[in-house]
Structures are given as structure tokens and as C-alpha cells.
Amino acid sequence: MEVFIALIIGFLYGASVYMFLRRSIVKLVLGIIFLSHATNLLLFSTGGFLRGSPPFVDEVGSDASLPVADPLPQALVLTALVISLGVTAFSLVLIYRFYKETGSVDLDELAQMEKK
Amino acid sequence: MASEIFKIAAVQLRPILLVLSLIVLYRGHNEPGGGFIGGIMAGMGFVLYAMAVGVEKARKSRTIKPVSFMGLGLFFALISGLFAPFSGVGLFMQGVWTEIELPWGSAIKLGTPLLFDAGVYLLVTGMITSIMYAIMEE
Amino acid sequence: MTVLIPVIIPLSAIVLLIATRRWLIAQYIISMISMTVLVINALSLLTTLQLKGYLTYQASGWPAPFGITLIADQFSAIMLLAVAVVGWLVMMYAIGFVDAARKKAGFFILVQGLFAGVNGALVTGDLFNLYVWFEVMIMASFVLITHGAEKQQLRGAVKYVVLNLIGSVFLVSTIGLVYSKTGTLNMAQLAMMIQQQDVSELMNSYLMLFFIAFGIKAAVFPFFFWLPASYPTPPIAITAFFSATLTKVGVYTIIRFYSLYVDHDGFAWKEIILWMAAATMIFGVLMAASSFDFRKILSFHIISQIGYMIMGLGIFTINSLAGAVFFVVHNMFSKTAAFMAAGLVYKLRGTYELKDSGWVYKDKPLFALLFFLPALSLAGLPPTSGFFGKLFLILAGFESEDWAITITALVVSIFTLFSMVKIWNEVYWKKPAEHTVLSHQPVKVNLLPVAATVAIVLLMLLPGVFAGSLFGYFSRAAAQLMDVESYIKAVFP
Numbered sequence: 118m119e120v121f122i123a124l125i126i127g128f129l130y131g132a133s134v135y136m137f138l139r140r141s142i143v144k145l146v147l148g149i150i151f152l153s154h155a156t157n158l159l160l161f162s163t164g165g166f167l168r169g170s171p172p173f174v175d176e177v178g179s180d181a182s183l184p185v186a187d188p189l190p191q192a193l194v195l196t197a198l199v200i201s202l203g204v205t206a207f208s209l210v211l212i213y214r215f216y217k218e219t220g221s222v223d224l225d226e227l228a229q230m231e232k233k
Numbered sequence: 234m235a236s237e238i239f240k241i242a243a244v245q246l247r248p249i250l251l252v253l254s255l256i257v258l259y260r261g262h263n264e265p266g267g268g269f270i271g272g273i274m275a276g277m278g279f280v281l282y283a284m285a286v287g288v289e290k291a292r293k294s295r296t297i298k299p300v301s302f303m304g305l306g307l308f309f310a311l312i313s314g315l316f317a318p319f320s321g322v323g324l325f326m327q328g329v330w331t332e333i334e335l336p337w338g339s340a341i342k343l344g345t346p347l348l349f350d351a352g353v354y355l356l357v358t359g360m361i362t363s364i365m366y367a368i369m370e371e
Numbered sequence: 372m373t374v375l376i377p378v379i380i381p382l383s384a385i386v387l388l389i390a391t392r393r394w395l396i397a398q399y400i401i402s403m404i405s406m407t408v409l410v411i412n413a414l415s416l417l418t419t420l421q422l423k424g425y426l427t428y429q430a431s432g433w434p435a436p437f438g439i440t441l442i443a444d445q446f447s448a449i450m451l452l453a454v455a456v457v458g459w460l461v462m463m464y465a466i467g468f469v470d471a472a473r474k475k476a477g478f479f480i481l482v483q484g485l486f487a488g489v490n491g492a493l494v495t496g497d498l499f500n501l502y503v504w505f506e507v508m509i510m511a512s513f514v515l516i517t518h519g520a521e522k523q524q525l526r527g528a529v530k531y532v533v534l535n536l537i538g539s540v541f542l543v544s545t546i547g548l549v550y551s552k553t554g555t556l557n558m559a560q561l562a563m564m565i566q567q568q569d570v571s572e573l574m575n576s577y578l579m580l581f582f583i584a585f586g587i588k589a590a591v592f593p594f595f596f597w598l599p600a601s602y603p604t605p606p607i608a609i610t611a612f613f614s615a616t617l618t619k620v621g622v623y624t625i626i627r628f629y630s631l632y633v634d635h636d637g638f639a640w641k642e643i644i645l646w647m648a649a650a651t652m653i654f655g656v657l658m659a660a661s662s663f664d665f666r667k668i669l670s671f672h673i674i675s676q677i678g679y680m681i682m683g684l685g686i687f688t689i690n691s692l693a694g695a696v697f698f699v700v701h702n703m704f705s706k707t708a709a710f711m712a713a714g715l716v717y718k719l720r721g722t723y724e725l726k727d728s729g730w731v732y733k734d735k736p737l738f739a740l741l742f743f744l745p746a747l748s749l750a751g752l753p754p755t756s757g758f759f760g761k762l763f764l765i766l767a768g769f770e771s772e773d774w775a776i777t778i779t780a781l782v783v784s785i786f787t788l789f790s791m792v793k794i795w796n797e798v799y800w801k802k803p804a805e806h807t808v809l810s811h812q813p814v815k816v817n818l819l820p821v822a823a824t825v826a827i828v829l830l831m832l833l834p835g836v837f838a839g840s841l842f843g844y845f846s847r848a849a850a851q852l853m854d855v856e857s858y859i860k861a862v863f864p
Binding site (some may be wrong): 189209211 | 510522543547551784
């Protein structure tokens with residue numbers, strides 16, 4: 118499981134870097150989305166994967182030797198998720214306004230227009 | 234957005250989504266759910282409605298503006314944090330609970346974490362609707 | 372509770388501002404009250420800390436490693452005070468400077484959000500909480516920098532948003548990695564683990580990742596490209612807010628993390644930091660020398676001066692750290708004053724281009740003086756605060772015999788003088804080209820921005836007058852920074 122998740126995280130980071138390096142700002146936003154997914158997954162995986170062991174134990178009759186999942190990463194992921202939702206929404210509005218103002222989604226084209 | 238089916242469905246879906254989102258918000262106390270998910274559901278209800286009838290009409294149909302939602306949410310969250318220090322029970326953000334007995338025997342547990350969650354709910358609802366309205370308006 | 376107030380006040384102000392967002396007068400009053408409370412609170416925090424050393428607050432009543440710890444020491448109190456005072460003045464400036472459309476679109480709400488994030492980052496003692504405050508800060512700054520959505524602003528904003536986002540992602544990924552390795556998010560506990568050598572060699576690579584993240588925020592050498600692209604684009608009141616807060620908080624976190632976690636003798640930390648400092652200084656100043664826009668020159672100089680702060684950190688003696696703290700405070704005042712003076716000229720001439728301007732000295736001698744003093748201070752000429760800031764750093768450099776960086780710092784300050792003289796000649800001194808000035812009807816400048824600029828220039832001169840006693844005070848703050856043991860003890864009594 119760990120290896121699988123690690124591969125996915127790596128793939129998402131790679132995909133986001135690829136998207137960042139494209140010229141279109143729409144792909145830039147896709148890159149931002151991939152990047153935040155990768156980070157959230159990384160945060161999620163920091164607690165380790167313990168299947169079937171809840172983070173809380175009953176007061177009575179709990180076996181202390183059983184593994185207990187770490188509840189903190191889930192709280193961290195939730196916070197990071199809220200933040201990445203805000204960032205994604207903001208960047209969507211940003212590129213929309215950008216397109217409205219400049220009539221282009223291509224960063225290189227824009228730089229050339231500036232030079233002229 | 235010309236489809237009649239969508240229009241009718243979206244108009245009917247708004248109240249259902251709102252009620253569902255409140256259930257999810259309350260449920261988040263001990264089970265999966267909570268303010269964030271509930272807020273997204275409620276926000277989607279408003280957004281669907283706006284898609285069906287147009288942003289202008291959707292804006293008019295709301296007595297509380299999205300920005301006010303955000304302010305109210307922040308206010309709730311602050312109150313939930315400041316409740317403990319001001320009532321002298323504990324430190325900032327410390328949880329304070331009270332149990333309300335219902336007439337048919339069961340009891341509901343209310344506390345500042347729920348209030349905080351309600352704040353998150355309102356904040357997320359306000360944020361999603363205000364951003365989506367802003368995009369859809371143009 | 373005094374530790375908590377810097378965060379609570381701006382957040383409560385946001386609630387009130389949203390409730391009263393239709394009435395501009397109420398917005399002014401609430402914003403100014405909020406800033407005033409912040410100043411008073413920071414002052415009381417400073418006096419308390421002189422007796423007690425540290426103030427901690429365990430939010431939600433959980434003991435240290437489990438809950439979120441808020442902690443203030445003298446360094447954070449100094450930063451809080453400087454941010455609050457500069458914020459107070461810039462707020463006054465902004466009330467008279469920003470156009471009504473922007474004000475009505477939530478300008479004051481966003482500024483309070485910015486200050487909530489900045490103050491939160493200054494008092495937190497928890498890694499993840501630090502990330503959250505950083506995020507609050509940059510979200511507010513994202514919206515501020517695109518506020519009004521002019522074409523030029525949006526272009527700068529895309530670069531700003533993407534690079535700062537990458538910085539945040541670096542930060543939160545590293546926090547995740549640290550948590551999975553050490554199982555703690557408490558800054559003091561992490562320091563304790565490093566001291567007891569419970570953590571692996573990997574710590575160095577984590578710290579490197581942390582410094583990349585904070586380096587992006589602070590605009591240190593290889594990561595500074597977002598700053599010159601975006602700072603000159605929004606209205607100058609917003610740039611003044613940014614120059615007083617954003618990069619300085621980045622520097623604050625670099626200093627905090629370096630003094631808490633880095634083993635200065637091991638690894639090549641000192642060399643890395645000093646190289647980065649030198650490169651930051653040189654690149655910033657050279658780019659400033661080659662540009663001809665008032666705001667751009669000042670923005671490039673922010674970068675160059677970040678280099679000085681990092682240099683003080685890299686040498687890492689009590690004197691050099693105190694010099695760095697002094698330089699941070701000096702720079703917050705001087706740079707913001709210079710930006711505010713630039714804004715006044717803009718109102719008068721309608722342009723930031725050096726070539727199209729001129730003769731401000733002839734028309735408005737006061738405006739010229741208001742730029743002249745911050746310029747002297749930025750270039751580091753006596754008797755201004757900038758002179759003492761550089762003096763302390765350079766003396767510390769000679770003391771520890773780091774010749775290369777010290778000589779670099781000296782040379783760079785000559786180039787800074789060159790840029791300042793260039794601005795002075797072009798904007799204030801020279802006779803303008805005929806077609807330019809005549810084409811622009813000077814806008815009537817409010818009294819409020821001028822008064823704010825006069826006040827900040829006077830305040831900026833104070834550190835120059837009281838340099839000795841201030842340096843003594845900052846030395847105590849620096850000694851406290853280097854004393855990791857008592858930081859840990861303050862959190863885990």
C-alpha cells in the first residue's frame with residue numbers, strides 16, 4: 118500500500134510540474150490542482166496505513182497491544198483540503214479574469230504582445 | 234442551460250440539498266460529515282439553482298448575501314473559540330458541552346465544536362456561492 | 372492572552388468590517404481601532420517579555436505537544452510591534468490613497484486578513500499552524516494583488532500566485548515529512564528531539580526543504596523572481612503593506628528555524644546561507660541599477676536588502692543576529708516610507724517612469740524631503756537608521772572574520788546609493804521633458820497620506836537616534852534567539 122501511494126504521489130507531482138511548464142494558463146491551473154492533490158495525499162500517508170484499527174479505543178475492554186491509527190493526519194488533510202479548495206477556486210477566477218482582460222490564455226503569446 | 238428537466242430538477246434540489254447539508258453538518262459530530270462537506274453541499278444547492286434560473290434571479294432570491302454568510306461563519310467560529318475564556322471555563326478554543334434532554338427520552342449533545350463546525354459550514358457556503366456567482370455572472 | 376490578541380483582533384475586525392461593508396466611514400474607524408489595539412498590545416507584550424522572557428499559550432487547554440502552542444519571545448514581540456506600527460501608518464495612508472471602488476470591494480477586510488496571517492505566523496509555535504497562518508496571509512495577499520483586476524496587475528498576479536503556491540506546497544509537504552518521521556508538529560519538541568539526537572540525518576534535507584519554502588516567501592536569491600514581477604503592479608498602498616509584512620515574515624521564519632534547528636558547525640549551513648545572502652544582495656542591486664521605474668527599483672532593493680538580513684543570520688553571532696533584527700526593523704520602516712513617498716510623487720506626476728518625471732523638488736519640496744530621508748537610510752548613510760543597520764552587520768562580519776560577505780555588503784551599499792541617486796536626479800531634480808508633465812493634471816493630494824508619510828519618516832529616523840540602546844535591546848533578543856534550551860523550557864515547563 119505504501120509503495121502504491123508513494124508512486125501515485127510521485128506521479129501527481131511529476132504531472133503537476135509538466136503542467137506548470139506548459140504555456141497555457143489553463144494547464145497551469147490543472148498543475149495547481151495536481152500539486153494540491155499530491156500534497157494532500159502525502160499528508161494523508163504520513164500517519165501510516167493501518168487497516169481496521171480505529172484511532173479511538175473504548176474505555177472498557179480495549180486491548181492496549183492492538184495498533185491504533187493516528188487521527189492527526191486526517192485533521193491535517195482536512196485543513197489542507199479546505200485551503201486547496203480556496204486556492205483552486207481563486208486561481209480559476211484569476212485565469213478567467215486574465216482571459217477576459219487579455220483575450221489570450223497563452224503566456225508566451227502575451228509576452229510577445231508586450232514587446233510589440 | 235436550456236434543458237427544462239435540469240431547470241425543474243435544480244429548483245427542486247435546492248431545498249433538499251440544504252436540508253441534507255444540515256443533517257451532514259450535525260452528523261459530523263461523531264460520524265463522517267461536518268461543516269466542510271455540509272457547506273459544499275449547501276453551496277452546490279445554491280449554485281445549481283443559479284445555473285437553472287440565472288445568477289441575477291438567484292442573487293435576488295437570497296435575503297442573506299454570500300459575503301454575509303462568510304462574515305457570519307467567521308463570527309460563529311470566533312464565538313466558539315472565545316466562549317470558554319469569556320465564560321471562565323477554560324482557554325481559547327477549549328470545548329464546552331451541554332446536554333439537552335428531549336421530551337421523548339433521548340438527549341442531544343451541543344457544544345462549541347458544533348458551533349465552530351457551523352461557522353465552517355457558513356464560511357464554505359458563502360465562499361463557494363460568491364466565487365461561483367462571480368464566475369457565472371460574466 | 373496577550374499572545375492571542377494579535378490574532379483575535381484582526382479576525383474580529385473582519386467580522387465587523389463585513390457587517391458594516393456599506394459604510395466607508397465605519398470601515399476606516401474599525402480598521403484604525405484594530406491597528407491601534409495591535410500597537411498597544413504589542414507594546415504591553417514587549418514590556419511583559421522583558422520581565423518574563425517568554426509568553427506561551429496552550430490553545431484549547433491541551434498540554435504542549437498535543438495542542439497548538441502559541442509562543443512569543445522578544446524577537447517576535449519586536450516584529451509584532453514593528454508590523455503593527457507600520458501597518459497603522461500605511462492604513463492611514465491607504466485611507467487617503469486607495470480609490471473608492473477598491474475600498475468598497477473589501478480592501479479593508481483583506482488587509483485585516485493579511486495582518487491576521489502575519490501576526491499568527493509571528494506567534495505560533497506549531498508547524499502546521501504556521502502553514503495555516505502563512506496560507507491565510509498569502510490568500511489575503513492574492514486577492515489584494517489582483518484587487519481591481521487591471522491588466523497589468525493580473526499578469527503580475529499569475530506569477531505571484533504560482534510561485535507562492537509552490538512555496539506553500541514545499542512547506543506543507545515538508546511538514547508532512549517531518550511529522551511522519553518524528554511524530555511531532557510542535558516546534559519546541561522538534562528542537563528537543565534534535566538536541567537529544569533522536570532524529571535521523573534526514574533532518575538536514577528537511578531543513579533544506581523548509582528553507583526553500585521560506586526562501587520563496589522571503590524572496591531569497593534563487594527564488595525571488597515573483598517579487599519584481601508582482602510588487603510593482605498593484606496600487607502603491609498595497610505594495611507598501613506587502614513590503615512591510617510578507618517578505619519580512621519569511622525572513623522571521625528563516626531566522627526562527629535556523630536558530631532553533633540548525634547545527635551551525637555541522638554541514639555547510641553557514642556557507643550556504645552566506646552564499647545565498649551575497650547572491651541575493653548582488654542580484655537585487657544589479658537589477659535595480661538596470662531598471663527605470665520608481666516602483667521596480669524599490670522592489671529590487673527589497674531583494675537586495677533581504678540579503679543583508681540573511682547575512683546577519685549566516686554569521687550567527689549575537690552581534691550579527693542583533694544587527695539582522697535591527698536591519699529587519701529598519702527596512703520595514705525605510706522601505707515602506709520610500710514606497711509611500713513614491714506614491715505621493717505618482718499622485719503629483721501620474722507616472723512611475725523615471726524618464727517622464729522631474730522637478731518634484733521644485734514643485735513640492737516636502738515630497739522631495741520625504742523621499743530623500745528614506746533614500747539616505749536605504750543607502751546606509753549616517754545619521755539614519757540604515758547606516759547603523761549596516762554598521763552593526765559589517766562590524767559583526769569583521770569580528771567573525773567573514774571577509775568576503777562583508778566586503779560584498781559594502782560594495783552593494785555603494786550600488787544602492789547609485790540607484791537612489793538615480794531616482795533623486797530623475798524624479799526630483801531634473802527638468803522634465805516638455806511634453807510629459809504638461810500632459811498630466813496633478814491630482815490634489817489628500818492631507819492624510821502626506822501626514823502618514825511624514826510620520827513614518829520621522830519614526831524611521833528614531834532608530835538612528837537611539838541606535839545604541841536599541842542595539843542593546845536587540846542583542847538581548849538575539850541572545851534569547853540563540854538560547855534554544857529556554858525556548859524548549861518555556862513550552863515544556
